[in-house]
Amino acid sequence: MTKKPWISLSGIGVFAVLLLAVAPLVLSDHWLNNLGKYCCWAIAAVGIGLAWGRGGMLVMGQGVFFALGAYSMAMHLTLETAGDRVPGFMVLYDPLAPLPMFWEPFRSTGFTLLAIVLLPVVVAGALGYALFKRRVKGAYFAILTQALAVALATLISSTIRETGGDTGLSDFKYFFGFVLNDPANRLMVYLIAATLLIVCLLAVWQFYRSRFGELLVATRDAEERVRFLGYDPANVKLVAFVVSALMASIGGAMFVPIVGIITPAEIGAAASILMIAGVALGGRASLFGPALGAMAVGWGQSSLGSTWPDGWTYILGLLFVVVILFLPNGLSSLPARLMRRQRPGPVEPPAPAIAPAELEEVKS
């Protein structure tokens, strides 16, 4: 698959320089903050690329894991902002309302960070174990995960006193002791998100070149055959699914201090599908495709989506159709395709490819 691993690695290096050094110098605060938001989606997208592109699991409900990270972080930041008092929205309806039990542990920094990492691992682990051992796959798997995202969004909407409901959680003043209004601190938060994206890319790069990556592709293409080689494909898929859930959670956690608000709309069905859309556009099985695709969709949403909100949805839809029709492997497969067109022969599979190439020359 990755015949030249060092090219990919230097690609990540260039990407890191662009994100960590060039972007902070060139971009305004506003756009840097937006870029941070795209990074969060890109982190989730990298995970989707692993689970869907390489593992063949169409994870349509990554919003669930995005929410686990986001709400863990948001609850901690809300409590940090509220100090000793009960968060404002809770006493809106009942001035004497106590802090719900499940909020209490999120006062602790350590617990919050642990929750961001462990909650998605536990939830995805249990869910994946139940589904993969029962050999649930394909459309059933996709619909099930999607339904979970809808269910969680509905649950949060309906528990307005405990979770803030549709209004979500917002107005965070501090981020682990740092004042969020301070531009220097905002830059720091951005750099954390960008660094996490690079780390996730590196993790996936190693996954793809490892034996596990080969096994994952094998499981995607012929699950039954893998079983007959003595592996339990459920375990292989479980690992990829859990890692992708973890990445979604990390993306969600960083989304909160950067954007400053988290609502059920950011984690529900539509949001989950938007994450998938970015991955499909970029190229789900490639290393950079998912991240770049997610960033592109994010950028389109905040630039076109704000100036021309009615048209943006159609443009995205059209783009999606065109890419799926003509570039099933996403935009990241475009350079390889163009190169193949320019110098046919060596890139194509041997013998039979020569004839059509000659034909084309004759025609031109």
Next chain:
Amino acid sequence: MTDASLVVTDLQVEFSGFVAVGGVSFDAHPGEVRFLIGPNGAGKTTCIDAVTGLTRGTGSARLGDTELLGRPVHKIVRLGVGRTFQTASVFDELTVLQNLDIAAGRHRPWVSLLRARRGVDPSIEHALEETGLTGELATPAGILSHGQKQWLEIAMLLVQDAKVLLLDEPVAGMSQDERTATGERLQRIAAKRIVLVVEHDMDFMRRFATRVTVLHQGQVLSQGTVAEVQADPKVQEVYLGTAGAATTAAMAVVLEPSAATQTLKEQ
């Protein structure tokens, strides 16, 4: 390698009321190329499916002292039972080396999965030589010829160190030369392992079988050496009489005693 034999006793497989295999018994030992033949729908593949855990069967299938029935597929494989499928199933997007590397992986610790591969395992090199695929190391399995794919499958069984090789129509779609090469390779492999072949090709069976079991409608019709089976009137009756026209044509070769014995003499 192993002296353990595969012993199948009174194997029964039922699909919601329909008895596909109704009490089949046979055994296979290291050192022989064992054939399972019969007309379409006789239950040959179903027998293999049951032994490998793909479908549920009752009765007994033992490898040495270990009962195989009732275990999940991958556990049976880990006991040393490997199989191929009628349609060669290899991982098309992966290279020959990657295919074999995955097959060799079950003997490795889990942690090694997280590292990239360095070099080629000796067992893989050996299997490549054995199956004549040494030159195709970096070829994506998807563009191999049909015969090469089937050899790749056999090579995968060799590197996974299967004690039992259950081969489902390994020469289907192969040229005459490829068939001969495959048969000779199977005889070599069978010296140390149990090889059980499900086949339609009677000529191939005659040339390379040590012992044969004939199945018909989920029952064992006849068992023995090639000559014994061919001489069995029951076998002749089934292939001439009640079975469909297609199988009659296929078995016509069997019923030419002169031609058959000639082939035997040639060997």
